[in-house]
Amino acid sequence: MTQIRFPGNDFRHMESPLRLEADILGLEVIQGAVPEDINGSFYRVMPDRRWPSFIENDIFLNDDGMAMYFRFTNGRVDFRSRYVRTPRFEAEEKAGRALFGAYRNHLTDDPSVAGVSRGLANIITYFHAGKLLAIKEDSLPALLDPLTLETIDPEYNFGGAVTSKTFTAHPKIDPITGEMIAFGYAAKGPATPDIAYYELDATGHVIHETWIKAPYAGMVHDIGVTQNYVVFIIVPLRSEYEWLERNETYFKWDPHEHVYLGVLPRKGKAEQLRWFRGPTRSHGHVLNAFDDGEQIHIDGTVSLRSFLHFFPSIDGSPLDPRDATTFIERWTIDLASNNDTYTQRRLLDIPGEMPRIDPRFETLPYNWGAMLGLNLPDPAQMAEMAEPEGGLDAFSSICVFNPDDPKSKQLWRAGPKRSVGEPQFVAKGKNAAEGEGYLLSVVGRNDELRTDLVILDAHDLNRGPIATVALPIRLRTGGHGCWVNTDQLA
Numbered sequence: 179m180t181q182i183r184f185p186g187n188d189f190r191h192m193e194s195p196l197r198l199e200a201d202i203l204g205l206e207v208i209q210g211a212v213p214e215d216i217n218g219s220f221y222r223v224m225p226d227r228r229w230p231s232f233i234e235n236d237i238f239l240n241d242d243g244m245a246m247y248f249r250f251t252n253g254r255v256d257f258r259s260r261y262v263r264t265p266r267f268e269a270e271e272k273a274g275r276a277l278f279g280a281y282r283n284h285l286t287d288d289p290s291v292a293g294v295s296r297g298l299a300n301i302i303t304y305f306h307a308g309k310l311l312a313i314k315e316d317s318l319p320a321l322l323d324p325l326t327l328e329t330i331d332p333e334y335n336f337g338g339a340v341t342s343k344t345f346t347a348h349p350k351i352d353p354i355t356g357e358m359i360a361f362g363y364a365a366k367g368p369a370t371p372d373i374a375y376y377e378l379d380a381t382g383h384v385i386h387e388t389w390i391k392a393p394y395a396g397m398v399h400d401i402g403v404t405q406n407y408v409v410f411i412i413v414p415l416r417s418e419y420e421w422l423e424r425n426e427t428y429f430k431w432d433p434h435e436h437v438y439l440g441v442l443p444r445k446g447k448a449e450q451l452r453w454f455r456g457p458t459r460s461h462g463h464v465l466n467a468f469d470d471g472e473q474i475h476i477d478g479t480v481s482l483r484s485f486l487h488f489f490p491s492i493d494g495s496p497l498d499p500r501d502a503t504t505f506i507e508r509w510t511i512d513l514a515s516n517n518d519t520y521t522q523r524r525l526l527d528i529p530g531e532m533p534r535i536d537p538r539f540e541t542l543p544y545n546w547g548a549m550l551g552l553n554l555p556d557p558a559q560m561a562e563m564a565e566p567e568g569g570l571d572a573f574s575s576i577c578v579f580n581p582d583d584p585k586s587k588q589l590w591r592a593g594p595k596r597s598v599g600e601p602q603f604v605a606k607g608k609n610a611a612e613g614e615g616y617l618l619s620v621v622g623r624n625d626e627l628r629t630d631l632v633i634l635d636a637h638d639l640n641r642g643p644i645a646t647v648a649l650p651i652r653l654r655t656g657g658h659g660c661w662v663n664t665d666q667l668a
């Protein structure tokens with residue numbers, strides 16, 4: 179019998195695998211009071227490896243997906259977490275050991291699992307048309323029961339309508355029509371440049387499909403969606419099948435390649451696609467996008483080079499943390515112009531990631547955003563962020579801002595030895611103004627090896643937490659989540 183050992187891992191870090199499926203009813207409130215008008219579930223997912231990898235220096239993006247919720251009922255908060263039962267999870271559970279090899283490289287797998295989906299459902303939870311999805315962008319979503327977190331379908335293809343092999347971790351919902359705008363990159367398999375574009379109606383049925391080819395194969399992590407257009411964001415974190423055959427990383431940073439923005443009218447055909455080209459940059463996440471008919475603005479986190487330090491540069495150049503620092507920038511495409519470029523301008527002078535908006539303003543002009551603030555400029559801290567085992571406490575603040583008025587920004591710092599997870603906005607009732615409501619965030623107490631859920635006033639961070647809810651266990655702060663009101667769950 180193989181001994182179960184996680185190499186170099188003594189379980190004393192916030193980012194170590196937890197391997198625990200939990201039900202904790204009535205979480206303890208250690209500060210303030212949970213507002214009784216928050217009713218619904220805060221879903222999130224974290225990578226949480228079940229079996230030690232047989233790959234040296236494996237990366238956390240290759241860990242099993244652990245879905246979880248914080249359920250709010252009139253001031254009470256319950257917690258549940260469950261592994262997503264992917265085909266990969268089931269196969270390894272049966273074997274009692276890891277069978278799947280390196281991140282996105284099926285050539286390194288145990289021969290017994292040839293052809294089995296490598297999906298991990300470990301990047302985001304997303305809710306649309308009454309369905310809760312857990313997604314990793316290299317495979318199809320897993321469909322989960324929103325009440326129990328049981329896995330209903332580990333390879334959900336929307337009733338056979340999605341033929342792409344992959345599905346984005348960052349779809350968007352049009353708040354006016356209820357449509358979901360989505361895509362899959364590497365849609366024909368590993369390192370292919372094909373992108374499948376889908377629009378789904380408010381009931382979750384695919385109503386539009388278009389296939390396009392990117393200028394090069396690489397990571398297409400997010401998409402800009404406006405009322406009239408979609409913008410595919412191609413940045414040079416490239417992939418080549420040959421690299422897999424040589425047992426190299428799936429992605430590599432290519433400093434010699436341009437950024438391409440592919441603009442397609444909503445429900446457009448491939449022949450309507452127009453490419454715009456810009457200088458080498460990395461793009462993390464879209465904050466929001468909107469258009470006025472002629473100009474398209476895409477606001478998101480941008481750096482000179484990808485902060486995913488485990489994907490090396492093809493020229494071997496070392497990663498300077500300053501180059502990997504992300505700031506919110508606005509990229510503007512002028513459709514009336516004949517040239518194929520776009521402009522870029524920094525919106526906010528403080529570095530950050532995991533940007534979020536009030537979802538009622540997705541695809542529309544907006545005045546409120548939130549993100550995690552990065553403790554910079556301090557290269558040492560940046561280096562610490564680059565090592566997940568170190569505790570990720572470079573993200574230790576939350577910032578809210580008006581993208582058109584940088585002076586409006588407010589910052590809440592979680593304090594020393596704290597790491598903060600992606601902020602989740604919850605509107606204060608249906609008639610709330612933009613950004614009027616709460617921000618929920620998991621906060622790792624790195625010195626106590628456990629996690630709090632913090633509730634902030636989304637319009638007034640200076641108040642400090644309205645409530646702090648204590649978990650007796652630790653959670654990884656990385657990973658994305660979503661909020662679902664109780665009436666949406668009914």
Ligand code: FE
Nearest residue numbers: 347399463658
């Ligand atoms: Fe993401």
